Amino acid sequence: MIPHKQLSLADIFTDCQNKFDNDKYAFLEILAQAINLDEIVPVSFIIHFHAATGRKRVHQLYPMLWSLLLQRIFSIPTDSLLIVFLKYSQELRDFCGFDRVPDASKFTRFKQDFLLDLQLMFDSLVDLTEPICQAIDAAKASMVLFDTSGIEAWVTENNPKYANSIIKQLKAFKKAKGLDDSYDPYKAAYGSMPPHAAATPAIQQMYINGHFCYAYKFGMVTNGLGIVRDITFYNKEFLAAHPDIVVEKKSDSPDEDKSLADSKALIPVLKDFFLKHPLINPKTFLGDAAFDSIEIYKYLLQEAPFEKAFIPLNGRISLGDSDCPLNEDGIPCCPKDPSLPMKREGSKSHLRCGLPTMKFVCPKMKWKYDKSTKKSKRVCECEDPCTDSSCGRMFYVYPEKNLRAYPGTARGTQEWDDTYKIRVNVEKAINHFKDSFCVAGRKTRNEKTIHADLLLAGITQLVTVMVADKLHKHQYIRSLKPLVA
Numbered sequence: 001m002i003p004h005k006q007l008s009l010a011d012i013f014t015d016c017q018n019k020f021d022n023d024k025y026a027f028l029e030i031l032a033q034a035i036n037l038d039e040i041v042p043v044s045f046i047i048h049f050h051a052a053t054g055r056k057r058v059h060q061l062y063p064m065l066w067s068l069l070l071q072r073i074f075s076i077p078t079d080s081l082l083i084v085f086l087k088y089s090q091e092l093r094d095f096c097g098f099d100r101v102p103d104a105s106k107f108t109r110f111k112q113d114f115l116l117d118l119q120l121m122f123d124s125l126v127d128l129t130e131p132i133c134q135a136i137d138a139a140k141a142s143m144v145l146f147d148t149s150g151i152e153a154w155v156t157e158n159n160p161k162y163a164n165s166i167i168k169q170l171k172a173f174k175k176a177k178g179l180d181d182s183y184d185p186y187k188a189a190y191g192s193m194p195p196h197a198a199a200t201p202a203i204q205q206m207y208i209n210g211h212f213c214y215a216y217k218f219g220m221v222t223n224g225l226g227i228v229r230d231i232t233f234y235n236k237e238f239l240a241a242h243p244d245i246v247v248e249k250k251s252d253s254p255d256e257d258k259s260l261a262d263s264k265a266l267i268p269v270l271k272d273f274f275l276k277h278p279l280i281n282p283k284t285f286l287g288d289a290a291f292d293s294i295e296i297y298k299y300l301l302q303e304a305p306f307e308k309a310f311i312p313l314n315g316r317i318s319l320g321d322s323d324c325p326l327n328e329d330g331i332p333c334c335p336k337d338p339s340l341p342m343k344r345e346g347s348k349s350h351l352r353c354g355l356p357t358m359k360f361v362c363p364k365m366k367w368k369y370d371k372s373t374k375k376s377k378r379v380c381e382c383e384d385p386c387t388d389s390s391c392g393r394m395f396y397v398y399p400e401k402n403l404r405a406y407p408g409t410a411r412g413t414q415e416w417d418d419t420y421k422i423r424v425n426v427e428k429a430i431n432h433f434k435d436s437f438c439v440a441g442r443k444t445r446n447e448k449t450i451h452a453d454l455l456l457a458g459i460t461q462l463v464t465v466m467v468a469d470k471l472h473k474h475q476y477i478r479s480l481k482p483l484v485a
Contacts, residue, residue, distance in 0.1 A: 111452035140224030150215030226425035297403035308408035362392030
């Protein structure tokens, strides 16, 4: 809501006046009626906050939480600008419960000191909002979408001049040596840059949204509605608990490194998620081609509660031996003409794994009605049949033999196309966190502060879900800004 620009004192005052006019006060009243912090703040958080500190706390817990939530609802990009809003708006101070506005250091200290409490609050809200999501759309609420991204840190290496100077030198090198297009200056730059920032090894080199950067990496789980279910910050504690996860680059290709890192992180993230939320039992997983591996399919379909996994095939990995050739979607094709995919014809429950076994028939097979018997039968009309059967060739896909070819569903079908479109919601959620909730662009490299900002964004979205539900306006579950306007 507030553009990133150089603001004068007059601009700030005008923005404050425009934002918090009488209509906005009505919105604050809606929040006050819809959300009771006593119901959503864990008791352990309250106890920890009020533990003996040697002196009385000037700023109380609920005012701090309300101000940080409003900061994200109104898309206020910095703590300093939040303080300006609080100082210029008596109504906003009264709503939060401040007698005196905290300075920036107080907000920073709050995030760092109570990071674990914010994590507990977030996890609690996930469970509280699960029934709401199920009531809105049970099918989408039973989906799990996963993706990774990064929050850029305020370090020297993120200065655009840093990467651009290296890329410029490598472009000149390519031109001087007369190298062909197989030499990619961008990949070469990625390989030549250090794997982490000089300030701290935890800030890793990444390739995000078309540019190189040094960032703290995190993974996000959402449901099909785009509502966050889990946030995993790749800090040293998490990485120490899961040493198989790859965070540093292993090659000169940023895409390959991201795929490797994502595939290694998925199973540990989901195991931790199900441990924290045993009552959440999703049925469908949606992910990109980075998760196309036998290990992941076995976990998703045989250990985890998923019935279907919508994962595109990775073209660099073959589907293995098969009695019939398989196309890029894993569909069996005619043995004599691989350009002709076989036709799907029914399925039945497989006794051992519970997944349906799929049957495919000859693409030139037709059902013909016999008037004498009053029954229909299969007839193969192929000019060069590959079998002596009059019905034509039939091929069965057994899930436990080839989970990649059939991960509980068939690629290239209408069901696949319609369902896989939903995967974009996790990417939208990540961008929403970064832009609307102003997680990106923070001028800090402190790990705890960035982690807390990410959790506060998650808490804000879940509070939004609760407000929208109490107002019976589920179209606002992702953002309350239409109510503010």
